Amino acid sequence: MKSEEKSTNKERQALIIRKYQQYLKLEKSFSANTLNAYQADLEKLLHFLEGENIGVLDVTLDDLQRFAAGLHDIGIHPRSQARILSGIKSFFHFLVIADYLEGDPSELLEGPKIGFKLPEVLTVEEIDRIIETVDMDKKEGQRNRAILETLYSCGLRVSELCNLKLSDLYFDEGFIKVEGKGSKQRLVPISPRAIKEIKYWLIDRNLGKIKTGFEDYVFLARWGNNISRIMVFHLIKELAEKAGITKNISPHTFRHSFATHLLEGGANLRAIQSMLGHESIATTEIYTHIDRNMLRSEIIEHHPRNIKYHKEQGIH
Incomplete structure (x- = not known):
């Protein structure tokens, strides 16, 4: 019934x-x-x-x-x-x-203050250009490509990216474990494209220098310890400049662009919030009912680079 x-x-x-x-x-x-x-x-x-x-x-x-x-x-x-x-x-x-409702629930709904400034948002085409600008002939080329794909595929904070561990990668399930603000952990869906780029990087990584105590970090600097936030910041600035992008961008721009593109592509707002590791300001336990498979399909199906990747691979 x-x-x-x-x-x-x-x-x-x-x-x-x-x-x-x-x-x-x-x-x-x-x-x-x-x-x-x-x-x-x-x-x-x-x-x-x-x-x-x-x-x-x-x-x-x-x-x-x-x-x-x-x-x-x-x-x-x-x-x-x-x-x-x-x-x-x-x-x-x-x-x-049209007489469907007696009263208008949106009557007292307030819009945002337009003066509030957020970081720039990149278009999908601009993100593609930045990623394509990576010099793959350089020793760190594959690492840099994997960094960008992971940032944009998962909407990570730069600190979450720098601290990502090999033991946090669950590629068979299509997730990574991320430790966010306040040491809160969450599972984040990761795209097939980002998985492929990380796997290629791991081949190079394992041939290079790895300092004691840093064996479990995914992204390493030349000298064998984990990459720093400043390094990722400079990398993105440099690649954006090479790609001819004049917007004032940072690693956080990838996170904002990720969220904006997913929402514009039709992904569920709750799923995006969960991916970003945000607490809703209106409710407390809002993610308990979000099924992991639903979360993964929401993000993977609506992410613009995943749609493009599936077309390239002939996946329907």
């Missing part, structure tokens, strides 16, 4: 969204591009609500505030946050005028 009810609710929701699209097209006379943008932003909310098991007609202001807090939490630029929330307000306004 419950599955039938769920199916009916989904059909009703699909009908409401179709009517909303007609409203935007016919009554608002929006262009095709604007329609697509509104639809894409609404889908971010619908994906979030689905994960929370909340129907569109049961949404409260608290639900919308948690969604908005999540956008801020993963580092989405304030202008993008404002655009997404504006589209969502338009949807709930429609639900009221």
